Each structure stands twice: as C-alpha cells, then as structure tokens.
Amino acid sequence: MIWEVFRQERKGQPFQHAGSVAAPEAEFARAYAHEQYGRRGESAALWVVARDAILDVEDFVDELGRNYHRVDGYSLKEKLKEARERAGTAVDR
Amino acid sequence: MNEQELLSIADDELVLGWRDSEWTGIAPVLEEDVALSSIAQNEIGHARALYTLIAKDPDALALDRRPEEYRSSALVELRFVPDWARTIARRYLYEHADAIRIGRLAESDDKAVAGLAAKIQREEAYHLMHADMWAERLRDEPRFRAALDELLPYALGLLEAADRPALLAATGLENVAPIERGRHDDSWPQLWEEMTMVRRSEPAGVAW
Numbered sequence: 001m002i003w004e005v006f007r008q009e010r011k012g013q014p015f016q017h018a019g020s021v022a023a024p025e026a027e028f029a030r031a032y033a034h035e036q037y038g039r040r041g042e043s044a045a046l047w048v049v050a051r052d053a054i055l056d057v058e059d060f061v062d063e064l065g066r067n068y069h070r071v072d073g074y075s076l077k078e079k080l081k082e083a084r085e086r087a088g089t090a091v092d093r
Numbered sequence: 094m095n096e097q098e099l100l101s102i103a104d105d106e107l108v109l110g111w112r113d114s115e116w117t118g119i120a121p122v123l124e125e126d127v128a129l130s131s132i133a134q135n136e137i138g139h140a141r142a143l144y145t146l147i148a149k150d151p152d153a154l155a156l157d158r159r160p161e162e163y164r165s166s167a168l169v170e171l172r173f174v175p176d177w178a179r180t181i182a183r184r185y186l187y188e189h190a191d192a193i194r195i196g197r198l199a200e201s202d203d204k205a206v207a208g209l210a211a212k213i214q215r216e217e218a219y220h221l222m223h224a225d226m227w228a229e230r231l232r233d234e235p236r237f238r239a240a241l242d243e244l245l246p247y248a249l250g251l252l253e254a255a256d257r258p259a260l261l262a263a264t265g266l267e268n269v270a271p272i273e274r275g276r277h278d279d280s281w282p283q284l285w286e287e288m289t290m291v292r293r294s295e296p297a298g299v300a301w
Contacts, residue, residue: 021124027226032124034219035131 003029004054006047007037015047026050096147097164099206100154101274102194103143104165105251107155108281109187110136111288115174132184132220139213146205156292160277160285168247170278181231182240185224186248189263192221193256246272 007018018037023029026048033048113133120126144151168187173179195217198210231237241264249257249271261268 022122023124024230027222027229028124031219031223031226032128035128036124039131 001025001029002051003033004049004051005033005037006049007043008045008047009043011044013044015045018043018046020051021048099143099147099198101164101166102191102198103140103147103154104163105169105187105191106136106143107140108163108165108284109169109183110134110140111284112169112172113180113184115172116180119174121177128223132223135216135220139216142209142213146209152292156289160282163277163281163285164274165277165281166247166251166274167272167276167278167281168244168251170281170284172280172284176240178231178234178236179240179244181224181227182237182244184220185228186241186244186260186264187251188217188221188224190248190251190260192217193259193263194252197253197256241266242269245269250274 001024002020002022004020005018006015008015021029021032021036023032029048029050033046037043037046110133113129113136117126117130117133120129140155141151144154148154168183171179171183173183192214195210195213199207199214201207201210228237245264245266246269249260249269250273252260257268257271260266
C-alpha cells in the first residue's frame, strides 16, 4: 500500500508533497514517513495520506478550443493588426 | 547511578547499534531499511553521549577497550541477520527495558545525567513506537513468540531486580529466571574485531 507524504518545513508554511512510502498499515506509514522525511529535522510536521484516499482530477477537456476562457487565449496583437488593416492605417514594421 | 551502570547502558546502546545496522541494505523492505538504520544510528549517538558523560574521549571508550572490558549484555551481542522475528523481538524487549532504565536516569540527582536521559527519552519514544507496531503485527507469529521466550531472560538482566516487574507489566510476559549481565555471547569477539579494525589499524598520531 502506498502513502503520500506532505511535508511542512516550518510552522505556518504550506504542506508540500515530499514523496511516498510503502507500508502495510497506517501506523507503519506514520513511522516510515517520520524516519524518511523527518529524521534530519527537515520537517515541522507531516501529512501522511493513503494514496487511495486522494481524488484524482486530471481530465480537462477543451474540445471546442474555447481558449478565450484563458488569459493567454485572447491575443490583442492580432486583433489590433486586423482592425488597422480594415481602417487602412496599418503601419509597416 | 554509578559510572559502571552508565557504562553498561552506553555499551548496550553501542553494540545494539552495531548489530541492528547489519540490516542496512538488506532489510525486508526499503522503508524498513531506512527506519531501522536510522534507529541503529540513534543508538550509537546515545552511546556517544553517555560515554561523553564518563570520559573526555568517547572514541577511546567505544573503540579502544579490549572486548572483555565491555559491559554490554549478551542480548545486544547476539547476531540475528537474517532472522527478522528475533531482530524485532530483541528490539521490542530491549526498548521496553531501556525505557524503564532511562526513566530511572531521568530521575537522577546528577543534572547532567538527568538532562541527557530526558533527551534520549524523546528519541526513544519513536524507537518504542517502531518496536510496538512490529510486535503488534507479529504477535501471533509462532517464530516471534518463540523469540520472545528465548530473549526475555536476557532483557530482564538489563534491569535492576526492582525494575523487572515493570518490564513484565509493559510486555504482558510471564516471569522467568533472568540471565544476568556479565557473560558475553560467543559471537562478541568477532563483532568487536570487525568494528574496531579500522581504529586499530590507524597509524600512530593520526587524527580523524
């Protein structure tokens, strides 16, 4: 069984993924995480979570290419160029 | 707490650290390899700290004595690799006995001794947790039960007579005749030979 370990470097800081440990049950996971991610004083606290308990969300479909939902999807430069051409004020660069 | 008793505890910690570190690289699973190696290293660190209370040069105490001068119990000298059941049975019995005697040190009138014991206690709490979780898991294994029966007499010998009932209470085991400290295991001289070899081979006057 795999357990994901999140490590807080100092009190008040966010927990960040540190790695994982293999352990048959919660008590072993706790002990192994303690040794592997805490024995050099590199952590103020750990979260140890059964990998099975983590909900995956990784499906981000964008079939219609609606890139205007994104900040980088709306390029003003191109639109400006087209507008200038229509108005006959295009400048050569 | 006299110096000989401190030395006994320090020698136990050192030799158990040596024996448990024989699992480094070959423990049953990688996580256990890291955990047990780390625990073994802690024990050697405790030995070092205790030696420092007794003498200026901990290395000299740890490595320059003749094998017969060490006060370690045969319990920590026994060679168990590759027997995991006995390795865990020893860890379990040793940690519970050690918790009792370090608890005694923590009550010492000698401030240096009491202070160090309190520090050691904080690390030993994790050793105890590690030993307990394994003991719980192996509880119904006949090999583990047999190992407990085999090693309990030695574990009782680590403690003063007055403290022995506390070990039985902590482990739930039946009382047996203790094997007192004083007779080294037959495998001890070879372990000593190996662990002090580099130290003994150093040219005169070398400083690490």
